[in-house]
Amino acid sequence: MSNASVKHVTAQSPAGTPTVGSRFVRACLRRPVDRTPVWLLRQAGRYMPEYMAVRKHHSLLEICRTPEIAAEVTITAAERLGVDAAIIFADLLLPFTPMGLEFEFLAGEGPIVHTPIRSADQVRALRTDRADELNYVARAIEKVAAHFAAPRVDGARGPDNQDQLGIIGFCGAPFTLASYMIEGGSSRNYIETKRMMYGDSVAWPLLMEKLVAVLTAFARQQVEAGADVIQVFDSWAGALSVPDYRQYCLAPTTELVRRIQAMGVPVIYFGVDTATLLPSMRETGADVIGLDWRTPLDAGWEAVGEGCAVQGNLDPITLFAPDDVLRARTREILSAAAGRPGHIFNLGHGIVPGTPVENVIKLVEWVKEYGAQ
Numbered sequence: 001m002s003n004a005s006v007k008h009v010t011a012q013s014p015a016g017t018p019t020v021g022s023r024f025v026r027a028c029l030r031r032p033v034d035r036t037p038v039w040l041l042r043q044a045g046r047y048m049p050e051y052m053a054v055r056k057h058h059s060l061l062e063i064c065r066t067p068e069i070a071a072e073v074t075i076t077a078a079e080r081l082g083v084d085a086a087i088i089f090a091d092l093l094l095p096f097t098p099m100g101l102e103f104e105f106l107a108g109e110g111p112i113v114h115t116p117i118r119s120a121d122q123v124r125a126l127r128t129d130r131a132d133e134l135n136y137v138a139r140a141i142e143k144v145a146a147h148f149a150a151p152r153v154d155g156a157r158g159p160d161n162q163d164q165l166g167i168i169g170f171c172g173a174p175f176t177l178a179s180y181m182i183e184g185g186s187s188r189n190y191i192e193t194k195r196m197m198y199g200d201s202v203a204w205p206l207l208m209e210k211l212v213a214v215l216t217a218f219a220r221q222q223v224e225a226g227a228d229v230i231q232v233f234d235s236w237a238g239a240l241s242v243p244d245y246r247q248y249c250l251a252p253t254t255e256l257v258r259r260i261q262a263m264g265v266p267v268i269y270f271g272v273d274t275a276t277l278l279p280s281m282r283e284t285g286a287d288v289i290g291l292d293w294r295t296p297l298d299a300g301w302e303a304v305g306e307g308c309a310v311q312g313n314l315d316p317i318t319l320f321a322p323d324d325v326l327r328a329r330t331r332e333i334l335s336a337a338a339g340r341p342g343h344i345f346n347l348g349h350g351i352v353p354g355t356p357v358e359n360v361i362k363l364v365e366w367v368k369e370y371g372a373q
Contacts, residue, residue: 023163023164024229025266028166035371036334036337037084038083038368041351043360048357054073059105060091061105064090064137065094068143071144071147082368085229087169087231092233095177095211097133102115111185112185116181116182117181120202123206126210128213137221144226149164170230171230173271174215177211187236190239208249212256212259215256216260219259223265230266232256232269232286238277261287268286268288268344269290275292279303282305288310290310291311292348297313301336310343312347313348314329316347316350316351319360320355320356320359330367
C-alpha cells in the first residue's frame with residue numbers, strides 16, 4: 001500500500017515502517033497520546049552551536065541544497081533537544097528557483113528577489129514544470145526518515161511505539177510566497193502585493209494557481225520520501241484583513257491543503273499575528289492550526305473549533321526568561337489545553353538567535369513532565 005492510498009491512515013518511511021503510532025502524528029489526528037508531544041519552530045538554527053559550526057563552511061542555501069548536510073542539521077537538533085518531531089531543514093523560497101525566479105540571502109537583509117514580479121506577463125513566464133529540481137529536499141528527508149526508523153538500542157520501533165519521531169516536511173502558503181515574489185523580500189506594508197491582489201484580476205489568480213501547482217508537486221516529493229506531516233507556513237497572512245483573506249487567499253490555500261491531504265498525510269497550517277483569521281484558516285480543512293503567542297491557547301482553540309487540533313503557543317522570547325517564569329508559562333499553556341486530544345506543544349514563532357540552548361532543553365523536559373500529568 002502506498003502512502004498516498006489512504007488519507008490520514010498511515011505514512012510510510014522509505015523502509016516501509018508505519019509511523020502513525022508516533023505521538024506527534026497521533027496528536028495531529030486528535031488521537032489519544034500518553035503525553036503532549038513537543039517540537040519547536042526553527043529548532044535547528046542560529047541559536048545552536050552545532051548549526052553555527054556548519055554555517056562556518058556553508059551558506060544557508062548550500063545547506064538546504066545538500067541532502068547530507070540538511071539531514072545532519074535536522075537530526076542533530078532533534079536529538080539534542082529530545083523533541084517528538086524533526087522538521088526538515090529547508091527554506092520557504094526554494095521553489096522560486098525552478099519557477100525561474102532567482103533570489104539570494106544578504107547578510108542583515110534576509111532574502112532578496114532581484115527581479116520582483118509586478119505584471120501579468122511576468123506571472124505568465126513563471127515555470128511550473130521544473131519542480132523535480134527540488135528533489136534535494138526529498139533526498140534529505142529520506143536520510144532523516146531512515147535514521148529515525150532504525151531500531152533503537154532497546155529495539156523499540158514501529159506503529160505501537162509512540163516515541164518514534166515524526167518527520168515534518170513543509171512549504172510556504174500561496175499568499176506568503178506571492179508576497180516575497182512581488183515585494184522582492186520582506187515587507188512592512190505589502191503595498192505592491194496588495195496592489196496586484198486588489199487591482200489585477202488576471203495576474204493574482206494566475207499566480208495563486210501556479211504556486212499551488214508547484215507547491216503540490218514539492219509536497220508530494222516530501223511525502224513520498226517519508227514525511228509524516230506537511231506544515232504549510234503562511235508567515236505573512238496576518239497582514240490581511242478577514243475580508244481580504246477570504247476573497248483572495250482562502251480558496252487557493254484550501255486547494256493546496258486538500259491536495260496534500262489526498263497524499264495521505266495530515267497538514268499543519270501556521271501563520272503569525274492571525275488571531276482574527278483563525279476561523280477562516282480553519283475553513284481550509286487543515287488538520288492542525290498553528291497558534292502564535294498573542295492569543296491564549298484555549299481562546300485560539302475555541303476560535304478554530306474542537307474538531308481541529310492546535311499547535312503552540314509559547315512566546316519564543318520566554319526562552320530568555322528565568323526558570324520560574326518559563327516553567328510557569330509552560331504549565332499555563334498545558335493547563336489551557338487541559339489534556340484534550342489534539343494539542344502539540346510548540347512556540348508561537350521560531351526560536352531566535354541568542355536563545356540559550358539550555359533553556360530550550362529544559363522547556364522540552366518540562367513539557368514531557370507536565371504533559372504526562
